[in-house]
Amino acid sequence: MGEPENVGYDITLPAANIYEVRCPILRALEVIGGKWKLPLLWHLADGAVRFNALHREVRGITHMMLSKCLKELEGDGLLRRSECGGKVRHVEYALTERGRRLLPALRELYRWGEEQLSQDGGGRTGDAGQS
Amino acid sequence: MGEPENVGYDITLPAANIYEVRCPILRALEVIGGKWKLPLLWHLADGAVRFNALHREVRGITHMMLSKCLKELEGDGLLRRSECGGKVRHVEYALTERGRRLLPALRELYRWGEEQLSQDGGGRTGDAGQS
């Protein structure tokens, strides 16, 4: 891009300049990027989970990041938050339809990750010399 | 984790402590995490691409990050680097088998990203109130 050369007439496509053609991969990255979004989503795949349960299951995440990520994911329409208030406060998070549509991608990623773990742990195939 | 309490006998599982049970999703994130790995991989899906071609196609990536990411991906066995040296230097990068196995996941992500773009751009369905 940069400045288009001046050729005497307009060579730009106005619409394309304003609403730039966006890469879906980049878009996905905006929503699920970062250190915890994917692990979080993954742990919600099987159904609604409570805040503290997530805190325990998603090893290493801090209270704060959990709260922040859940909020963002909710804002992006991937999660739904629901209170089941009794005496003590209970909050559950569950995937929305939009969130569930991400699961196929997560499953593929999971499978791939498994492969890597087993290969790097067992015998490295190396992949060197294959087409 | 942390220090296990001393209960007089060994309550730890040695093997589990050394080769901790690792989450495949986390493993995948180590390899393809960051701002540019996924876009890069995506642009290599169709075949070998030259350094400068990638520099142009992956909008916004800097010369340096491109070099760094390619190196890391090569180190992780996802890419293969090959020189086609003539007068001027030419270097091509292509997915290895390991790299190609990631494509199904990328395609799913791409499809999902497309959905989001069209929904957020056109009429937001919102997803609020659906089961």
Add this chain to the structure above:
DNA sequence: CCGTATCCTGGGGGATACTG
């Protein structure tokens, strides 16, 4: 039990310039 405010640090990633 759940959420947020504040503070602080590390390293991811950009700019620039140099080499082969």
Add this chain to the structure above:
DNA sequence: CAGTATCCCCCAGGATACGG
């Protein structure tokens, strides 16, 4: 054309503590 070295900034994410 391809790759590296250096410097530097910024903010994602951790620690801690308070509030409903």
